[in-house]
Amino acid sequence: MSLLVQKFGGTSVADSDKILAAARRAIQAHQRGDQVLVVVSARGHTTDELVALAREINDRPPAREMDMLLSTGEQVSVALMAMAVEALGVPAISFTGAQIGLVTDSFHTKARIRNISTERMQAALDAGRIVIVAGFQGVDENYNITTLGRGGSDTTAVALAAVLGASACEIYTDVDGVYTTDPRIVPEARKIERISYDEMLELASLGAGVMHSRSIEFAKKYGVPIHVRSSFSDAAGTWIVAEADARRLGVPVTGAALAKDEARITIQGVPDRPGVVHRIFHTISKAAIVVDMIVQNVAVEGRAEVSFTVAKGDLPETLSAAEAAAHAVGAIGVQHDAEVAKVSVVGLGMRTHTGVATTMFEALAKEGINIQMITTSEIKISVLVARPKAAAALRAVHKAFLLEMVHAAPPSPFVPGPSSKRAMKLVPLADPDADPDLPQGMEDLVIAGVDLDETQANVSLFGVPDEPGYAARVFRAIGEAEVFVDMIVQNVSLEGMTDLSFTVPRESADRAAAAVRPFGGGKVAVEPHLAKLAVSGVGMRTHTGVATAMFRALADASINIKLINTSEVRINVGADSAGGKLALESLRKAFALDER
Missing domain, CATH: 3.40.1160.10 (Acetylglutamate kinase-like)
Structure with a gap:
């Protein structure tokens, strides 16, 4: 039965x-x-x-x-x-x-x-x-x-x-x-x-x-x-x-979504050294605040901007924690915007289809909608836009991916099979050896894997104009150069200018830089050796300490974080390639993967 x-x-x-x-x-x-x-x-x-x-x-x-x-x-x-x-x-x-x-x-x-x-x-x-x-x-x-x-x-x-x-x-x-x-x-x-x-x-x-x-x-x-x-x-x-x-x-995108009650916090002038990012997010996680997008671009002159989003209702509490964290690490200051929204496209097919980012950015450009932040994962691209433009942005990307058409559906109705009793592990209510940043019990975080990719390079555009259509032109040019893009990170603009970073296969880095150079009024830099580290699992979204535990492990190993890019099932960071294997070992130890 x-x-x-x-x-x-x-x-x-x-x-x-x-x-x-x-x-x-x-x-x-x-x-x-x-x-x-x-x-x-x-x-x-x-x-x-x-x-x-x-x-x-x-x-x-x-x-x-x-x-x-x-x-x-x-x-x-x-x-x-x-x-x-x-x-x-x-x-x-x-x-x-x-x-x-x-x-x-x-x-x-x-x-x-x-x-x-x-x-x-x-x-x-x-x-x-x-x-x-x-x-x-x-x-x-x-x-x-x-x-x-x-x-x-x-x-x-x-x-x-x-x-x-x-x-x-x-x-x-x-x-x-x-x-x-x-x-x-x-x-x-x-x-x-x-x-x-x-x-x-x-x-x-x-x-x-x-x-x-x-x-x-x-x-x-x-x-x-x-x-x-x-x-x-x-x-x-x-x-x-x-x-x-x-x-x-044959379907690259399954759906599009709008999170309209978002608030963005930017910690400006964060010192570019190991352990700083961990101290910031450890302070925030102690307040049990769920952080959504986390974006960090490559540092300029020894300092970086770290931006993240939270639910608008959590803004006052988050600002208090962020200001304390900024003071503790010697950052220059904290900036926030309570009138932003996040628009995203999601789909398993994004893993195998190229040009999804270009299609999305061009759809927004045609509507004159400016992109404030960008973050990506294997199956999602998210952008931050001004809240008054949010509904128009959602309609634009939904139309661009033809989501009003019936999807190519599986051939037969899904019928759930019989399920055996799942034995639930009784977890001690107070484990003195547990990582204080991680939960205990049935809702434990489950880490599926920690991965190291040493085949990528990072291309960064500094001081580019913060205007509608810029990202679309950049990624159209990259597509025409037949370069596959993995991580995309764009942080919030300061004084009307912004920075844009993306990772590509190492052998394509120079070709990608040449393709985008005509679109940047500022500097284009290539870092040919990047270690991309990824932690994936179940519970990444709702466990506030996941990113903190990751950043702590890297800090303890004196690994400096250069890029941050997050999603609901994965956190990606970019670090110096020389420390890649040490970083991998540190993360595997932090999440007890070596014991399995």
């Missing part, structure tokens, strides 16, 4: 009719012979109303008491859902997070799951009951109620699917799947039939609000297929699955 986990969001349980409709879906699966576990969110706008009520009483409510308050919304939902299932003739039982032994750390309002006890749930399932579990909440080792933060019910559902060995996790929501972009901004957007975990991780972090990054990280880590479906129809939705099941031939 297989197990199916179903999760119903707030709009799906907003009133009695919708609760009964959700109960019928659970019963239908139960009648097909599945064991069924249902995770529910708080009804409708309950959480928002509770937050508003708390702030009427205390404008800075204690985090512990906020968790006590907010957890009540899900407790109401589970009780009503269990009543609805029972009213329709099927036995059911409801549980809070504490009652199923969902143990978290003690970071209130943003807690992470450490362990889940399965015995009570499994006993109820084996007794023929539909089990209803409150999403979004758990309990720490001192029995304090905790909540999991944004997207917490999705995280609960996928975590339970993982720990119980479910065949799939169905996420019921008010949309019928994952689209090529936000259809509220681009009406031509199309539903995607299948998407890989990595593609969805990139899109989730970029503002595609269907799923939250933490739930996708769980799914990838434990191999849980996710089916995003509409609560209000029986139409097939979008499967989020492993790369082998999601690959589409």
